[in-house]
Structure formats: structure tokens, C-alpha cells
Amino acid sequence: MIEKILIANRGEIAIRVIKTCQALGIKSVAVYSDEDVNSKHVKMATEAYHIGSAPPAQSYLNMEKIVETAVSSGADAIHPGYGFLSENADFADLCEKKNLNFIGPSGKSMRLCGDKMECKAAMIKAKVPTVPGSPGIVEEVEKALDIAHNIGYPVLLKSVFGGGGRGIRLVHNEQELRQAFELASGESKAAFGKSALFVEKFLPKIRHIEFQLARDKHGNAVHIFERECSIQRRHQKLIEMSPSPVVDQKIRDEIGALAVNAAIAVDYLNAGTAEFLRLDDGTFYFIEINARLQVEHPVTELVSGLDLVKLQIDIANGKEIPFKQKDLKVNGCSIECRINAEDTFLDFAPSTGKIWDTNIPSGPGVRVDTYLYPGCTVSPYYDSLMGKLITWGQNFEEARQRMSLALSDFYIEGVETAIPLYKTILNSKEFITGDLSTDFLDRFKILDRLQNDLKDEALQKSEAGLAATLIHSEFLKNKIKTRKEHGIRWKTQVDRH
């Protein structure tokens, strides 16, 4: 039985895993880079060890150092979180070799999931429908151009190591494909040390719908409903929810069964996710298995009542999944908004720095998974996800109202976020009626609406803002006077904190 878990990650997911460890009385071991000395996961763990400098390759991607730390600290298991080493089959193998219980699938199964081409072949064999596209990995740009020419533009250029939408690029013609190929190849090399790209038919106005999976060592396999993740930017998810507005119990049973078959086809173990695209005509295509806990797992937790990290630990301990498919019922509705440090008006470019102040929302049906606290720092070395705001309601409308309210309560000073964008989306009639697709932002010109909403909001508050400024100016004048009389420079008064 697992008694001490090293969490090979940082940020909100490390904290998420620690919380379950604490509740279960399992000791937790955090690891941290130079950049993360002050991070919350370090403060919350039972023990914490420094593993290297800021760049991921020298810390959170350093398998040997992490495994060594696990062994020397007496941990008997490793939770990889998401990102970093979570889908690295070599890491899973290394853990096994060192007698560390890797909380996830076997290296072999992970390799199969990660090799999108082999995975596709396994799915076709298991009669799980897949997206039309390139038959294998494309190593040279010329080969990619050939394939694209055959299946017809536009096409998607994807990285085998992608995951979570990272490294997916839409290209409309030869020139764009050349440019994208070079960039994607470079990114992949920087992050994973190698590049492996492939080409797929671009499908317009699609929904991204995925199924949460769990499978134990005794061969029991279940799906834990779907998540609708169609609100995206640059092919990365922004808003997720469960259930999907276009999945009823019949579809859930049907596609859920496909998802379970997909898990069996790759001998998947532990919690994972089968991702599908859904066309407007209701066709579902399997795209990939994410061989790890997802960023958006909380929406599934809130509608199922399950603690998925606990479930992962139970499965890793060799226990049977403690419920059957028929025991699971969707309870209410849950929505998640990813709180990224990004500037919406700069094409979601990163925004980093010190968080001078923050207010984390709370209340009935509100959950926030975050590493933020006043005074913490958002580092340019790691990804932009600072936290996740998740709400639950008896139905979609209640979850939506609570989200809208919680977004207004969420204050982060120091970096830009998409919180105002989310308010515009949440209050749009298209979101309310469930008219979702991965091109939602473009299709409904949401950024234009956002500008109008921001203008309206500013106008609504302008008189109160002016009133505050009148009074405050008086105060400052008197302060400056007082300060000058005491011979202390005014500047000290406006220094932050």
C-alpha cells in the first residue's frame, strides 16, 4: 500500500495531488526548481526537495534526479500530474525499475497511446472510428506537403508529443505549412528533445468532446461521462464542462462504450481520457488517449462525486475500481474556466510577473484549484495555467450563473487573464444555448463583443471611480503636505507593499 508519494510536478496540479494525500493520510514529497522555492506546493507537502535550476529540462524533466529524490526520501510511489514527465514512457519504465509505483499506465501502454500512429492502428482494429489523415509520422516538410496535397487543405499539423492542444497548427496552404512545420519542430525539440509530427484532415465547426476513463489491474473498465471542451483558443482548451449539451444518456452509453474499448485496445491502466471530435451531424471520431490526469478533471469530479486522484491511488495500489458502470449517474452540471496568465488582446500571449494581490472566489458550488497567493510569482519558465475556477449547479443554468458570479469575484493583480473574456462568453446567448465549436471565439467575433463589454463595464463604474478619485486626491494632497513637513519623501508612500 502506498504510504508516501513524490509528486513530479509543480503548480496547481501538485497542490491538487497533495490535498488528496493529506486527506488520506499519505505523506507527500514535493520537488522544486530554483524558481519555485516560494511556491505553494513546496509549502504544503510533508517534505520538499530542490531538484535543479529553472528550465524544465534541468528540474521537472530530469527523470534521474526525480527518481533519485523519490528513493532517498523513502517515497514508494510517484504521481506525475499532467505535462512534464506525465506521458513519458521512459519515466514510467524507470520508476518501475526502481520499484517506485508509478501512478498511471504502464510504459508500454503509454508508448502505444503516445505513438498516435500506432494508437490509430489499434483503434481501427478495435472498431473505434478515427479521423481521416496521414498514415504515419512525417519527418520531412516535403512529405507533409505531399500528404496535405492528397487529403486537401486546410490540414492540421500535430505533434505526437502535443497533448492538451499544444503543438497543433492549422495551415491553409503550402507556405503556411512550411513555416508551421519549422516552428512546431523547434517547439517540440525544446520541450521534448525530439520532434514527431503528423498531418490530419481539418474538420470545420467541430466540437471537442472527451470521455474520462478508469481501468484497474483486474480488467474492470468504466467511463465517467464526457467533458465538452469546445471553447478553445489556438487549439487549447479554455472552458470545459460536463455533461455536454449535445450528449444525452443514449449517446453517452454509446460513445462511452467506444471509449472503454479504446482503453482496452491499448491495455490502458489507471485514469485517462479518450478524446473525440464530434461533427455537426453527430459523428464522433476518436483522436487520442491522454495517458494521465487531465487539467479539466474537476468537472468530472463534481458531477460524479468521485475524487479521481484517490481513484488513481486505489488503482495503483492494485485495488478494484469500487463501483460499476451502472452505479454512475451524472449529478447536475459542472463548468471549468482555465485561469491562464495571458493577454487576450495580445493573441493570448504570455503575461508573467509578481501577483501583487489576488482574491480567490468562494461560495456554494464554487471550487478553485490554484497556486496563487498574494506575493507569489508567475514564472515565464512554465506554462501559463495559474489555476482553474470550477462551479457546480443542479443544472447547466445554475452552474453558469455561479460561474459568472465567481468570475466577477476573481481578482488577480499583476498579470493579464482571460477572466473578462470568460464573462463575455458565459453571458453570450450562443454559450447559453450550447451552440459550441472549437472556433467559437472567431465564429461569434467574441473579442469584439468583449471590447464592448469592457467599455460598458467601465462606463458603469466611471462615476463611482471619479468620486473615489476626487476624495483620494484630497487625501494625497494632505498626505504630501504632512510628509513634507516631516521631511520624508513622498515616494515611500507609493511604494508597493
Add this chain to the structure above:
Amino acid sequence: MIEKILIANRGEIAIRVIKTCQALGIKSVAVYSDEDVNSKHVKMATEAYHIGSAPPAQSYLNMEKIVETAVSSGADAIHPGYGFLSENADFADLCEKKNLNFIGPSGKSMRLCGDKMECKAAMIKAKVPTVPGSPGIVEEVEKALDIAHNIGYPVLLKSVFGGGGRGIRLVHNEQELRQAFELASGESKAAFGKSALFVEKFLPKIRHIEFQLARDKHGNAVHIFERECSIQRRHQKLIEMSPSPVVDQKIRDEIGALAVNAAIAVDYLNAGTAEFLRLDDGTFYFIEINARLQVEHPVTELVSGLDLVKLQIDIANGKEIPFKQKDLKVNGCSIECRINAEDTFLDFAPSTGKIWDTNIPSGPGVRVDTYLYPGCTVSPYYDSLMGKLITWGQNFEEARQRMSLALSDFYIEGVETAIPLYKTILNSKEFITGDLSTDFLDRFKILDRLQNDLKDEALQKSEAGLAATLIHSEFLKNKIKTRKEHGIRWKTQVDRH
């Protein structure tokens, strides 16, 4: 339809009601006394009005002023919260007279519930079993002594205006009854302007189990399961949970039906609670109806998925309850700990003052309803409830683990609380096995165990505390030196904030 609600209350319950108003897009009007200028409910409401000085009689109990404020602010409804005017039938009548929708039962029904003697008569007629005791109100101490003599000591002396355990006194003999009668009479006069006491047989080792009720204007009535509220001090609830460890579905159906009959017997409208005592042999006795939202309503919200304030507003709007009894299923388990400003080791005496710092716990399955923020003040003028920590889990054990963890995360600097006591209770084998009763604290000498737990906890942290102190002393020495050199007095450094 209700568009603007005045909340005739303060503290966490005012905030709780405002949260639902915000989610539903209903405007909220706060009222506040001199003492509450800086209170959170004032800051959160759409509008806020000053209604008088600190003593409740001059503000939160001033019916005319509150109704006048409601009318002049354009509110169309009043939510009374709990305590203060919430069970004052005259107030309900006054609201009706002024065309304000009182969110609660009618004055007539409230009067019947409030008059414990008439209520008892109505219950006997409706075949709802009640506790053996005095036939009516006892106005003079000599009369009380007679009755006690007849039914035999020990007896409970109760106030008709009590509610929430307030004004209940256990007396073992004539002398105690005389003293208690005088005190109870005084308290009741101070709080409600009049006194009305009665005597009831004291039942040893009982559980306090209550049923949440709702009844609409169309005659639909349901119960929303039970709450086990047996962990008490001085007859006031400390910890509540739903479901109760001794209530299975059969008992829930049976006693729930009695609770619904009780509501019908007094023509009860809106959300309310039927309180029962349960003897060790499984007998349930009805004791009273609380004609308002309870402090402990969140545990019912977490296991039913309902927003009870929303349900109250719907019923006040004349809507039908949007579900039937058979649609309701207990989902998981929820526990609440009341966070009172009280000193456990001073017999739970009040502890008031400024809250220098606070950390509010959060995380999966954790909810906190509170008015606390760093810098706020806990006033001696109002009751000691600063907030409520509520957890949910798939089962009792998960809810308990999450509570235990959240209690450790809850930090309040400035007043004493029972948080350490709750940790001792939550981790006791008697609580874990569900061996509960209203004399739980005495029966298991919990305060002695608490002293041991505190000692153990202190010993565990003592070496780290010493390490901190060694380093900090060095720091202070250097600081004082530096400060002296700059001619600024050391004292400014240790001033708080």
C-alpha cells in the same frame, strides 16, 4: 416576481442570502448598525443602509426602521435570515401589511410554531409524537417547581422564544430551578422583550435529529432528509451532519413523513425544520418547528444539491416546489462545524475582538460560509457564530477526512475558537463509529482529550518552533542595531500592521 430583497440580518447568513441573490440577478439591500459599517454583508450588497446603533434592539430588531428602509429602497421582499426578527410573527405581519413579500411562513403559522404549547397540541392532534412535559407556559417560578416535582427531576427549563438551543437550561433540583428561572427570564426579556418559559422532562443520552422541510402555496410539501445535530455544548449545536448514522431509508421515510405532517398541521409555508429527539431505543419525539432557515442548512444543500435560499425565494414567489419527494436522494455525506468566537477552556465563554489574520480553507468538497476577513472585528453585541466550515464526501469517512484536514487549515488570529476541539472530536473513535448524543462532550471527557491533543501537537512542533526562534532572534538583534543607527524607534517595527 421578487426583484429586490432586503436582508434583515447581518454576518454570514446575510452574505449567504446575498450570494444567491447575485447568482439569480436579484438586487440585494443590506442593513447595518454602527458596529457593522465595515462588515462584509454591507460591502457585498447592491445597496446598504444604516439602521441604528449597535445594540440589536436599536437596529436589527427595529422592525419599523427595517420595514421603512425596505419600502424607501424599493425592495419588494424581505429575507429575515435566522435569529433577530426571523421568528417574530409581528414582523411577518408588518411586512405583509406593507406589501413586502416576507420570505418565510405567515405570521399566523409562525405564531403557532412559536407558541410551543399550542404547537404541541396541534402535533398531538396530527398524531406526531411529542416529549412528555408541562401542559403550557409557566409564568411563575412556584408553578415551575410544582410541575418539575410532578414529572420528576432532572427537567429542562425552556424559553418559548429560544430556538437553536438558546435559553434551554438543565436543572437537577429546586434550587437550580429557581436560579435558572430568574436568569432565563432575564435573558428572554433582554432579547425578545418578554419571557415565556416551560418545563419538559429531561431525557438522558438523546440524539438531536431534525428534518428539513419545504412547503409551497399550492400545498406541496416535502422533507429534504434529516440532519444529525447531536454534538452540542450547553444545548447549542456545534457539529451537524447529513445523513445521520442512525437513520436508514426506512426510518427517513417514516420520520420524514411525520415531519411533513407536522408542517401541514401548522399550515407551514416555505423552508423550515422539524426538530426531533431520538432516544437510544429508536423512539423519535417531535420537539419543535424552527420557522426559518437554519444555521446548518448547508449540510442539506450539499447532500441534496439544492440551493435552499433559491427554493425559499421560489416558494415566496408563489411557484411550486420543482421536485417531488421521490426525486430526492441523499448524495454522499456532509458535515458542518460551527466556527464560534468562544473559548473552549472558559466553558465556551465569548471571545471578541479584531481578527488580525485569517486563513479560510478551500479545496475539493470544502465550503466555508463566513463573514471573516483579515482586519474585521468580532463584536460583543451579536452572537458568536463567525462562520461555518462544511465538507462533503462520497461517504461519511471522506467527508470526515476532508473536515479534519480543513480544520487544520483554518487559522483565525484574534479570538479563541473551538477548532482544536473539533479536531479532537473528528478524530475520536466514538465520532467515527457514530456513537453520538447531546452529552457527547461530557460522556467521553472530550475536553481532557483535547488538552492531551494540544500537548502532543505542541510537542510535535516544538523543535521547529525553537529553530524558528533561534533564527528570528538573530534577525531581531540585527534589526534593532540597524534601526538604532537610523534613529528610528524599534517599537514601530513590532506594531501590528
Add this chain to the structure above:
Amino acid sequence: MKFKLENTNENLDGEIVKAAGNNEFVLKIKGKERDLKVITMTHDKVEFMLDSAYHITKYLENSTNKITLVIDGVKLTFNKRPEMDNIVYKNSGADSASDSQAHLKSQIPGRVVSVNVETGANVKKGDVVCVLESMKMQISIKSHKDGVVKSIKMKPGASVAKNDVLVEIE
């Protein structure tokens, strides 16, 4: 430095062995060497790693006799003079004073509802001396000893703060 941990029999001693630079120190606590790395330090707060565990400490009081701090949410009081007696746990609604003291102090803030004794009266330990009201509750304050009421320091309607003297009994 030597301390006694209040409410326990624990005596502790420790010293800084060396400052290793980069905010790192070697300490000796109860005879054992420990590594400490300071993360942040202010006049009333220390965040640090001791060996591999994070701790946060806040100082509430630092007087000549004792230091009160909260570490990881746990309140500790170190007596600086280990030879001093422990302070006993408070255990009643009244005073923690011993029989030998004349002053009966209030341990709660509140308003005086009634004064139940007169100057010169005889009282027994446990007799109700006065009734205070706080947070909607009435609380009887009982005499901490047998004796004669020497003086009464409050009157009905007055507010009393924590530690105010209510009566003197000799």
C-alpha cells in the same frame, strides 16, 4: 538558548552552529544537528525549511518572560525562564486567580446586568457575584473564594473589558 514549552514538561535547548551563507544555517537542537534554510523573514514572521520540511511561524508575543508563536497553525508558548511554574489551564467562566488573590477579574468582555452582592457581605466560593451579558448570553460570575466583599468595581449597565477587576474579596 533554553526554553520550557508551556503546558508540558518539555525543556528545549538549541543554538546556531553556523551560518552557511545563502540564508542557510546549521542549528543544534536538543543535541542534534539540523539544516535550516530561511525563505522569508520579517519582524513577526519566519518561513523556512527545516531539513526537508516547510514551516511558517508567526510571532504573537515576545516579552521578557515568554515567546508566543504560531507554527503551521499550532500555537506554542516558550517560557524563557524554564524554572518558572507552568501556567495552569483556565477552567471556569470566572477568574483563574488563586485563593490567595483578592481581585476577581472578568475573563470576558461584556455588560453588567446585575450586581448580586454588597460591600461588606460574606460570600462563599461559587456564590454568584454578578451577571454579565455578552454575545446574547448571560453569564454568572462566581466568587473564587470564601471571604468578605471589600469593594465593588462595577455597576449595572457598565461595560467591562477582559481582565477588569469586578470585586475585591478578602
Add this chain to the structure above:
Amino acid sequence: MKFKLENTNENLDGEIVKAAGNNEFVLKIKGKERDLKVITMTHDKVEFMLDSAYHITKYLENSTNKITLVIDGVKLTFNKRPEMDNIVYKNSGADSASDSQAHLKSQIPGRVVSVNVETGANVKKGDVVCVLESMKMQISIKSHKDGVVKSIKMKPGASVAKNDVLVEIE
């Protein structure tokens, strides 16, 4: 005082009519009298009731030209010189500079992955000038105008801060 609300055409003017004592004031805003009561005020924060509604304001910037504040979670910028132009919304991964400016500045912090132009080269608006990496993403920085590269202010591997000049194009 007169202000223009940035990104809108809203001109605002207001004054303090009188201090009514007890932290209460009468203001005139856009010609209408309003009651204001200050709850707390510090060098960068004001909490107040305006008529009957609570507001909290935090000042992020107070320069000679403009005031940026957050009120009830909403960020406002008041231009102190209403005759000045609005600042246009940022709208690309590159600079908000207009054609007339030579400097192409970085609007993000990051590490330079590659420099795609040479000094003296002709570039067209939209051509990729360099690639930055930040938060695991590679971002192409495009020229904001047609012109000739006059100087290059960074090199591969270097870190750039927000608002650092990347190249000059004339």
C-alpha cells in the same frame, strides 16, 4: 477635475462640494449631487459608500497623464488631459506602435529563439522578424511596417523584457 475615460468617448467632470464631517462628503458629478462616506482610505486604496452602494478602489498608477484604478474589480483609466487621443487597443503579438515609429518592441517577456532578419534587409509589414519563447510557446514577432532594418537589439538566447526594443525599422 476633468477626465476622459480611456477607450470610450466619455468625458467626466466632478468636484467636492463640501466636507460634511464624520468622513462624509457631498460631491457634484456630471452636474448631479452625490453623497459619499469614506470607510477607509490609504495611499492606494479607498473604500466608500456612494449614495447607498459600497465601492472599493485600488490605485495602480497615478502619473501626470493618467490614473489607473480598479474599482469593484473593474479596471478604469482616466486620462487627465481629455484633449489627448485615446490609446488604441493592443491587437497583435507584436508592438502597438504605429507605422510612424521605428522601434519594434516586445509586448511579452521571453527568450529569443531566432533572429530572422539582418541589418540592412528590406522587410514588409507582417514579415517574421524574430521568434520568442515564453511559457513553453514559440511566438513569431512580425514587423509592424514596411521598411529597412536599421539595427537589431537582441540575439538568440538572450532574454527580453516586456517593452524592450527588438529592432529598429526605418
